[in-house]
Amino acid sequence: MANIHTPIPNLKLNDGNSIPMIGFGTGTAWYKSGDESKIDQVCIDSAVSAQKLGYYHLDGAEVYKTETELGTAIKEAKIPREKLYVTTKVISNISDIPGALATSLKKLQLSYVDLYLIHAPFFSDSKADHQHKWKQMEDLKEQGLTKSIGVSNYFTEHLDFIFETCKIPPAINQIEFHPYLQRTELIKYHKAKGIATEAYGPLTPVTKGGPGPVDDILASLARKYGVNPGEILLRWCIDQDIVPITTSGKEQRLSDYLRAMTFKLNPKEIQQINEAGSQKHFRGFWNHKLAAEDHR
């Protein structure tokens, strides 16, 4: 097991809060399609291991049906609350955002989350609906039930709706992001508007998106820095000020991922990955809704 003491850097958000630059996710691998009350002990154990290794940024969502597991793991790991960074998201109960957060907090056994996200924009095409939902998110931040508010899987069009009327701009847009899905225009928009980007599926080129044109450059950089190709992908996000959200059920892998904190890619190496990655397009999530957006 790698014994990594290099601290995980933080990224400053537009509301003054800071977010640790790697997150442990409780979706995808842990997503429950069936009965939410059937507790997944492996998810709990993995989230406890992650915290013990130093992953204090934990990513959840009501739709994953694993908030109870995450709450149990937080209790078991006994990391002081102020050191943790807990995210959850609303989508199934978007019709009642305050009620959804109250339910999530109960399952998480917490009095507040650090980041609350609208999980996806597909609940409505209406500008007024988006603006109304955002106002509810702002109210939750003002009540101290979440430190920051943001969105996930939003296009520039939905973000524009919010910017027309918001008092508090979104702090974050959590999107699928990796060398085969670079979302160049959306990232430019985020930077121009002061929105931070979180990347889910950051390891896609070495998991379901491989093999592909970045394999050789990843292998060569992995040799240079003495790490695995996956850690090059995590670092590629961090060096572009993008926060990767990853996960693993394997303690060894979670430990290895932290080696991404021990080196930096130079601009030429980032560029080489960008150029090789742009030769292939791959989307692993939300294909039915988002594929048309990928080249915007």
Ligand SMILES: NC(=O)c1ccc[n+]([C@@H]2O[C@H](COP(=O)([O-])OP(=O)(O)OC[C@H]3O[C@@H](n4cnc5c(N)ncnc54)[C@H](OP(=O)(O)O)[C@@H]3O)[C@@H](O)[C@H]2O)c1
């Ligand atoms: N907002 C959204 O719509 C959205 C959508 C998707 C995900 N997310 C969030 O992002 C988190 C991470 O998403 P993700 O799982 O797609 O992230 P990822 O970091 O791309 O992939 C992690 C998965 O890759 C596997 N893996 C790692 N290295 C591997 C290798 N060398 N070979 C084969 N498999 C390997 C791990 O499996 P092992 O357990 O075997 O290590 C783990 O299940 C989720 O948990 C969720 O919190 C959000």
